[in-house]
Amino acid sequence: METDGDKRGDEFASGMTEVIQNQKAVQSLFIDLVKAAEQEILVIFPTANSFLRQERLGIIRLLSYGAKERGIDIKILTPINDNIQKIVQGIVEATGKQSNKTFHIRAVDVTYEETTVNTVTIIIVDKKTSLAIEKLDDSKEDFIDAIGSATYSNSKPTVSSYISIFEILWNQTKLYEELRKHDKIQQEFINIAAHELRTPAQSILGYAELAKADPQYMEQYAQSFLEVIYRNALRIHKLTKDILDVTKIESHTR
DSSP: OOOHHHHHHHHTTTTOEEEEOOHHHHHHHHHHHHHHOSSEEEEEOSSHHHHHHHHHHTHHHHHHHHHHHSOOEEEEEEOOOHHHHHHHHHHHHHHOHHHHTTEEEEEOOOEETTEEOTTEEEEEETTTEEEEEEESOTTOSSHHHHEEEEEEEOOHHHHHHHHHHHHHHHHHHHHHHHHHHHHHHHHHHHHHHHHHHHHHHHHHHHHHHHHHHOHHHHHHTHHHHHHHHHHHHHHHHHHHHHHHHHHHHHHHHO
16 A cells, blocks of 8 residues: 555655645654654654654554564664653563664753754654654644644755764764763772772771870780781772772773
């Protein structure tokens, strides 16, 4: 059965762009594009509400079905709140491990350098067609009420520009995730190092205070005191050297 997406694909085979003013037509085309995908779908949702509207419309269910049953690679960039987190978790539980290889959602702040895309929903299908949908009123629950016009294109330069924006944002989220992991590991290292330094430092401080408070006691047990202080001082020296070595390694990797 020929869909509106197929008709437009034939009509613009040479590579053209169309502005669609009818919101119902935009909604139908969005659904048709998802259904017509063969290999890959890239989506940018500008707000959490945009994602939730598509979920109510059934688009997210279609995307997860495409990932599980048709093996389509789905990548979604969206701001994430608790509701979206629950929806994603439900998809993972319902579809199992198979879709985890092809259904990916990443949290993102959808502002790309000087180009702000937080007012449009963008879908790119099979790197051949794109649909950019203007967001007018993010408070509306219904998709049609929330959007304005849309731009549909199968022009290679237009589609490629959207792909570039998507890939930069996608890679940016990966970098942020790695930095967060790095910060967590670094904080854990600092906590461990602080704990390890605290023990010998307290021991040295304790014996020093004891010697200061009771000089005669210090004279009687001077050798054992000095051995404990020396042993813990060596421990602090080694820990300090290890910390400095890690710091040098970190500075060379940046």
